[in-house]
Amino acid sequence: MTGSLISLDDVYRARERIGDRLHRTPLLGSGTLSKQVDADVRFKAELFQRTGAFKPRGVLNKLSTLTDEEKQRGVISISAGNHAQALAYASGVEGIDALVVMWQTASPMKIAAARAYGATIDTEAADIPLAFLRLEELIESTGRTLVHPYDDPLVMAGQGTVGLEILEDAPATDVVLVPVGGGGLVSGIATAVKGMRPDTRVIAVEPERSRALHESLKVGEPITVEAKSIADGLNGPYAGANCVQICMELGVESVLVSEESLKEAFRFMYGRMKLACEVAGAATAAALLSGVVEIEAGQTVAAVVSGGNVAAKTAAAILASDEA
Numbered sequence: 001m002t003g004s005l006i007s008l009d010d011v012y013r014a015r016e017r018i019g020d021r022l023h024r025t026p027l028l029g030s031g032t033l034s035k036q037v038d039a040d041v042r043f044k045a046e047l048f049q050r051t052g053a054f055k056p057r058g059v060l061n062k063l064s065t066l067t068d069e070e071k072q073r074g075v076i077s078i079s080a081g082n083h084a085q086a087l088a089y090a091s092g093v094e095g096i097d098a099l100v101v102m103w104q105t106a107s108p109m110k111i112a113a114a115r116a117y118g119a120t121i122d123t124e125a126a127d128i129p130l131a132f133l134r135l136e137e138l139i140e141s142t143g144r145t146l147v148h149p150y151d152d153p154l155v156m157a158g159q160g161t162v163g164l165e166i167l168e169d170a171p172a173t174d175v176v177l178v179p180v181g182g183g184g185l186v187s188g189i190a191t192a193v194k195g196m197r198p199d200t201r202v203i204a205v206e207p208e209r210s211r212a213l214h215e216s217l218k219v220g221e222p223i224t225v226e227a228k229s230i231a232d233g234l235n236g237p238y239a240g241a242n243c244v245q246i247c248m249e250l251g252v253e254s255v256l257v258s259e260e261s262l263k264e265a266f267r268f269m270y271g272r273m274k275l276a277c278e279v280a281g282a283a284t285a286a287a288l289l290s291g292v293v294e295i296e297a298g299q300t301v302a303a304v305v306s307g308g309n310v311a312a313k314t315a316a317a318i319l320a321s322d323e324a
Contacts (some may be wrong), residue, residue, distance in 0.1 A: 004249065005242055006153045011160035012189065014061040018158065022056055025162075027169040027302065031188025037288055038233030040300045044166055047308030049276045051117070053233075054162055054185055054306045055086030055149075061158030062147050063094045071096050076144035077305055078102070078135045080128075080181075080232055081110025082307060083149040099144060105231060105234050109311045127313070128237050128253030151240025158229040159185045163192030166302045169219040173200055174299040177284040179306060181236040182206040182215050183243030189304070190250045205287045207231050207262060213239040213320060214254045217247060230259055233280030233307045257283060261290040263318050265292075269305070269320060278307035279314070 009248075033041045046054040060198045063075070074097035077087050091098035098119040102111055104126050115121050119294040122138065125131035139146055148155060163183065167173055174195055178186040183204070190202040206214050207229035214224040216239045227235035257265075262279050265286035269275045273285075284303035286292045294303055 003303055005246055006157045006160070006188070006191050008192060010153070011155040011164060011195070012191045014057070014154070014157040015161045015164060017064040018057060018060045018161065021060060024165060027166060028119060028273070030273060033285070033288060037295050038297045039295045041288060042170060042300070042302050043273065044295070044302055044304045045275065045305055046162060046306035047275060047281050051082070051085040052308035053082040055083045056090050058155035058158035058184060058188070059083070059086045059090040059147060062094060062152060062154040063090055066115050066145060069316070071144045074099065074138045074142070075143065075147050076100070076135070076143045077138055077147045077149060078131055079149055080235060081107050081114065082233055082309060084110065084114035084119065084121070085117055085309070087147055088114045088119030092118045099138065099142065101125065101131050101135045101138065103127055109312055110182050112307055113309065121297050126151055128235070135245050138154055150182030150241070151242045153242060154210055156184050156188040156191070156242070156246070158188065160188030160192040160270065162304060163189035167193060167196050170300055170302060173197070173302045175201045175203065175293070175295060175301045177203050177205055177287055177293065177301065177303040179234060179280055179282070179283040180206045180213050181234040183239040183247065185306070186252060186311060187246040187302070187312040190247060190252050194250045200272070201253060202250065203255060203287070203293055204247065205283045206254070206257045207234055207283065208258050209316060210235045211256055213244065213247065214238050214256055216244045217254050220248060229262070231262055231278070231280040231283060233278050234283060255287055255292045257290060261286040263321065266318050267322050275305060276308060276310065277305050278310040281305045281307035281317070
């Protein structure tokens with residue numbers, strides 16, 4: 001079972017291109033959560049990846065396919081933070097100049113981190129919609145190559161290497177839970193997982209307040225939403241058209257989690273798993289803890305945890321709110 005845009009072979013090729021430049025992240029068991037849902041729950045700890053998220057996988061795959069002339073012109077993208085850091089890091093590895101459009105309300109910590117990795121950051125735009133307009137202007141005026149954060153087949157194939165690793169480490173996985181912003185990660189993982197094990201369920205997890213893919217799957221095309229979740233890493237205004245197509249072709253399921261369940265899961269990840277993830281990284285745990293995903297007894301569940309770039313102020317506020 002495979003989509004028409006990318007195949008399992010594309011994911012394997014991506015892994016060859018990425019080589020040994022990234023970490024193979026662990027699949028960590030959770031006795032507490034396994035007992036609670038009566039299943040074997042394991043967390044794919046992508047927050048331990050370089051730059052703190054899965055994003056460099058797709059970026060490195062894309063950059064490895066650029067011509068010398070494209071590399072000389074430089075690359076450009078748009079990001080809330082994690083893709084920005086990945087593009088900055090990977091461009092540094094490849095010796096390519098990178099420009100990233102962010103917006104004035106983006107996480108100051110993520111803006112600073114992307115700059116520290118060596119990218120030029122443009123924060124002219126006041127908000128996300130204006131940032132996408134700013135991106136179009138800069139692509140036109142600079143001639144740089146766009147490295148899309150999620151809707152590029154090469155980026156999706158790179159993200160799919162997460163799925164390869166999950167099934168290699170736990171071949172009998174029955175359910176894979178994936179946090180979703182724009183949909184690139186779930187598209188890549190679904191391509192890999194369904195290609196290797198067609199009966200495995202792949203479930204997209206989004207915040208109720210940032211549900212672009214969920215709404216898009218209902219109608220079969222991208223729907224623009226106003227994304228306002230505390231999980232800033234998942235606040236995509238729309239899912240990619242390619243992502244929507246792949247998820248529909250491969251039968252990806254979709255669930256939503258509340259803001260309160262995200263905070264509860266965030267506290268669980270800190271307190272029980274000892275994983276200092278972002279709120280976005282706790283989305284899959286939120287789906288399990290809140291019961292929005294039905295799991296059969298004894299099944300093996302792999303839940304992706306991505307995003308290790310949480311602001312101290314955000315973390316402190318959520319953790320303190322449970323102390324009353």
